[in-house]
Amino acid sequence: MGNKKCSMDRRAFLKTAAAAALTASLAPQRLAAGQFKADTLQVWSCGGLSEAFNLANSQFESKTGVRIAYTGAFAAALGKSLLGGATTEVFAGRVLKLAKTLREKDKMAYFRPLCFTEYVMVTPKGNAAGIKTLEDLTRHGVRVILPLGASPPGGDAVTGILKKAGIEKTVLANMTERETCVVKMMPAIIGGKGDVSIVEKRLTRMAAHEGKVEVIPIPEKFFPPGPLTFTIGTMNAATDRALADHYVDFICSREAQAIFERQGFIPADSDKGRMLIEKLGVKDV
């Protein structure tokens, strides 16, 4: 009898424990999803941030149970769509002026600094041409591949760097290929079709390129300021403002910023990031 009673108690205990474990495992998702009106959030960002956002979005989704409907494309194009009447709930764009314009036009509720990009020289493994500084791109016989036909952050920014360094004409004379896409250009450098190119550091952190090129820093003084800044903000069209704000908070958290850093960006919450925020004036109007 005593044994039976004991057995019943154990069974009841096991049932309760199992139910509690199940509830505990589901609780973070349910609680987070339950605290918002919406179960989906539409996020648009600059295409250059896509790899980082995909990773960060997965983390956010697993934490909250909220689905992120994400689109990543050339920020100026997305910005044009947004100014033209398209809507999204959170927008992470490149170029400070775009964020300010969206605020002025009453499309965006607020923005915060997200991260910064930087430009580097890339050479095939071994750096056979011995590239060390920008000046080396002017040497006779160096095969330079440049993405000048790419969208402005990949094309115009590179021209800007060469102009600031005062070597534009000489380097262009060494240019053997003028590419229209930075991603498509990378295999040409990896495969040794060219000796050197200039790209955003993020390109060297993509899975297909990481460890396959030599990365040589370019002094910051040559960077054109425009394309360096990424911001993130909640749009006025957000159906669930609390959810959009929570998402922006998450992307600006140390946890998510580490993802952006890993993908080759300078996080806004780093020392360098804070210095750039002041230098470039990345403050909401």
Place this chain on the structure above:
Amino acid sequence: MSDNELKTAAVKPLIWLRRAVQTGMLAVLGQWSFYGIFRCPFPVPFVDCKACPVITCWGRVTSLFWGFWLVLPISVLLFGRAFCGWLCPGGLVNQLIGKMSLFKLRIRNRFTGFAAWGLFAGLAASLVLWLYLGNPRWMVPIRAGEFWNSVRLSFEHATPFWLVRTFVVLGLVAAGFLVANLWCRFACPTGGLLELFRRFSLFRVFKTGACNDCDDCLKVCEMGTRPDEVNCTNCADCLGSCPIDAIKVGRKRV
């Protein structure tokens, strides 16, 4: 039941098998094909997938790209243009549109003979764009994004070149409502490429010397052709159509 009815009944399971294979391949290759037309930022799709900025394309995130470019040459050496008739999702779409087309154009005349050169024109244009011009980026790539939203943005931010390329392709596919399988028969660059090597295939559907040119096979062919002639995809729909049993499948002894 007449002999012809018996033969037609015997071929029906093969036709259903082909439709089943096509439907299966739609599941495998369909999304990649969709990306190729609507979201590929380059004029010639399916050739630069591994260095493409669109990170959600199946040609980039799966091993389909390598599998496709390995299987395609093997398939053409074994079965000619069977890819077009059995595996291509675009082929299935065109054939379904062809069911509703006003003109089946299942005839042999100067026009159908001349129009088939369009396959090689399409191939030549693609080769120039890809190899000579370096397949330049003609559209702001929607690197990651939802299905319809991305298509809308693609069209919104494409260059005129990309829009012309895409509307030409879509227009020729839509022209299939007028002339059956117009894209596959007279314009498809992949079809043109396979057509070049079709004659070297090991196995094929072919006419024997007993053929009396009655063209009954032509009348059942979705591609408006006869066995082992231009545009024959070895689909085998014609196997039961010959009144004198002059259509065979296998190795053709010359």
